[in-house]
Amino acid sequence: MENISVLGAGSWGTALAMVLAENGHRTTIWSHRQDQVDEINEQHTNAKYLPNTVLPQSLTATSSIEDAVNDHDIIVIAVPTKAIREVCQQFVATQTTEKLFVHVSKGIEPDSLKRISELLQEEIPAALRSDIVVLSGPSHAEEVVKQQPTTVTVACENMVAAERVQDAFMNGYFRVYTLEDVIGAEIGGALKNVIALAAGAVDGLGYGDNAKAALITRGLAEITRLGVKMGANPLTFSGLTGMGDLIVTCTSVHSRNWRAGNLLGQGYKLPEILAQMGMVVEGVRTAKAAHQLAQTYDVAMPISSALYNVLFEEQPPKDAVDALMARMKKREIDEMM
Numbered sequence: 001m002e003n004i005s006v007l008g009a010g011s012w013g014t015a016l017a018m019v020l021a022e023n024g025h026r027t028t029i030w031s032h033r034q035d036q037v038d039e040i041n042e043q044h045t046n047a048k049y050l051p052n053t054v055l056p057q058s059l060t061a062t063s064s065i066e067d068a069v070n071d072h073d074i075i076v077i078a079v080p081t082k083a084i085r086e087v088c089q090q091f092v093a094t095q096t097t098e099k100l101f102v103h104v105s106k107g108i109e110p111d112s113l114k115r116i117s118e119l120l121q122e123e124i125p126a127a128l129r130s131d132i133v134v135l136s137g138p139s140h141a142e143e144v145v146k147q148q149p150t151t152v153t154v155a156c157e158n159m160v161a162a163e164r165v166q167d168a169f170m171n172g173y174f175r176v177y178t179l180e181d182v183i184g185a186e187i188g189g190a191l192k193n194v195i196a197l198a199a200g201a202v203d204g205l206g207y208g209d210n211a212k213a214a215l216i217t218r219g220l221a222e223i224t225r226l227g228v229k230m231g232a233n234p235l236t237f238s239g240l241t242g243m244g245d246l247i248v249t250c251t252s253v254h255s256r257n258w259r260a261g262n263l264l265g266q267g268y269k270l271p272e273i274l275a276q277m278g279m280v281v282e283g284v285r286t287a288k289a290a291h292q293l294a295q296t297y298d299v300a301m302p303i304s305s306a307l308y309n310v311l312f313e314e315q316p317p318k319d320a321v322d323a324l325m326a327r328m329k330k331r332e333i334d335e336m337m
């Protein structure tokens, strides 16, 4: 059995902590909010993020990031991308020994264009980390806490570390695969949120299944194009962290990105949508990063660019779809790679 702490008590951090506690690991969840720590320890619930869910009695919470990191061997980082640097800076200030880090966040930092594992490498000194493993794939917290069959992938160049994390999480309803392609896993996981926002917008506009299928397929094409230029294995994008996560996020009502996009398509403005969601919608920030990545790597990303125009240039969603459809004619497969 492992000693594991999960940093971040939102929906995904809590769902993963439940899996780990149910697997018999000594599991602690860290929240920066004392009221949430008290709720988890005393009522065994986390009602804001996972309504109608009872947490295992063995799962304990702490508001001490020092204890959360120093008392455990594997540290799972489950905060939104924009909080990653700040949280690392907090624990690095008190961390005394080397740990194995797992991150589960799906984003790219705008401007620096860094992937999450690159942020962790920058913020956590090499002497304090053995390996960094990425956990990603089609997995809504709402279904995991109901123990509904779910598959994810853990990616790391060091397969020994990946297999240790696979063993920690794997059980009868949570199946974990391993992968060596960290770049592919992180790019697929982050960029699918941008396409899911667009898929939600298309649904919000009242378009049908043809449009949705087109977005998923051509969305995967542009994610693959970018990922390959960044050094990913093209096959990764046919897997769970690519196509798998793209399908679930573009089609599920659980998806915050799809729901935010749906409201966008119905004509709501971004600030009111984000205020209403109350949970992280990673694709909004990642859309900025995708726009910058497309320019930096000189890759055509028409769907991501269209979404960027809707989010940040006030282009009406219908005009963005019309402009996508009116683009110059192309060959399909040449445009895939």
Ligand SMILES: NC(=O)c1ccc[n+]([C@@H]2O[C@H](COP(=O)([O-])OP(=O)(O)OC[C@H]3O[C@@H](n4cnc5c(N)ncnc54)[C@H](O)[C@@H]3O)[C@@H](O)[C@H]2O)c1
Residues within 6 Å of the ligand: 008, 009, 010, 011, 012, 013, 014, 031, 032, 033, 049, 078, 079, 080, 081, 083, 086, 087, 104, 105, 106, 107, 139, 140, 141, 142, 278, 279, 280, 282
């Ligand atoms: N929810 C899912 O089903 C799911 C599944 C797979 C991956 N993810 C990814 O996991 C990451 C976290 O998502 P989530 O769904 O748990 O988000 P969430 O909005 O449900 O919760 C985010 C949590 O992070 C905390 N937080 C925010 N800023 C913080 C800060 N500066 N310091 C400390 N804590 C802070 C919040 O208090 C909250 O507890 C995201 O990158 C998301 O894409 C989510």
Ligand SMILES: O=P(O)(O)OC[C@H](O)CO
Residues within 6 Å of the ligand: 106, 137, 138, 139, 140, 193, 196, 245, 248, 249, 254, 255, 256, 257, 258, 280, 281, 282
């Ligand atoms: O709710 P979303 O849109 O953040 O998506 C959650 C997960 O990433 C789905 O795999």
